[in-house]
Amino acid sequence: MPASAHDPVLSLAGIAFSLPAQTVDAHTWARRCGLPETRAIALLGNGVQRFHDAAATSPVALACEAVSALLERTGTSRVSVDALIYTHTIQSSVMAPPAGTAAFVQSHMGLDRALAFSVMQQNCVSPMAAIRVLRVLTIAGHPIQRAIVVCADVMGSGCDHLRAIQDLALHSDGACALLLERGVGRNGIVGLHLHTDGRYFRGTDDDLQPVPDDRYYWSAFATMRAALRQAGVTGNELAHVLPHHVNLRGWSRLVTMLSVPQERLYTANFSRLGHVFGADPFINLHxxxxxxxxxxxxxxxxxxxxxxxxxVIRH
Structure with a gap:
């Protein structure tokens, strides 16, 4: 029997993340990319101060660190984990075939009972897509009581010039692990909505720069509104809006569209952490x-x- 929006099938029972110790500020990034100082000033003007740099650390190593921290923090036994889903944005954040990244994390972390697979091609939305897959599996009656979703991405030193999203963000290396448990508990998932606009399937232009999205605000607003409707709540009832760390000024506009008081937009990590790909909203929840x-x-x-x-999660 399908679960109603008010009877969540999955709860977000734990969050842990792993960020490289080394950070790089916007001015240093601009200098090492041979860019004018005005570029750093523009980033700072949009609240973008620094990013975490993994240097030689691999995304798989960061993923294992995040999963290890999650297991320890939540006291979860490895034999109790029924599924493990690895997600990422950058293609180089997975091991080259025929190796399997999800299988490596499973083996390295001793999650021998877990069904292990990967979700990609939803880019920074991939962790939410993975949660949707788990939600469908549980509704369909599969015996998944506890699952881990882990996302990890590393830009790589040779791609420093691609860290900036216009002047709205700097990509930050890192990983985040999520513990999902079946049943109604703290941080129950009461709304989940994904949307893909096929007009932007290329993602970037010929210079690897983001393609301007003339419907971005409407698409973002409509996606959030759909999740709120599933949950049966309105914007002004929310305790927090937990954003991705891109376009801080634009977020002020979005929360106004949602009728959410500005002080409920959680921005403390925006400049401090950089844009950690799909991990941002979950780090903010934590x-x-x-x-x-x-x-x-x-x-x-x-x-x-x-x-x-x-x-939408219910605390």
Missing amino acids: TAPHGQPGSCSLLFSSGLAGCFGAM
């Missing part, structure tokens, strides 16, 4: 003040190629 029991928060992410995702 670090934001806890919502009152029964209140709801909205998580959002979007990615290149017209991908949008929104999720």
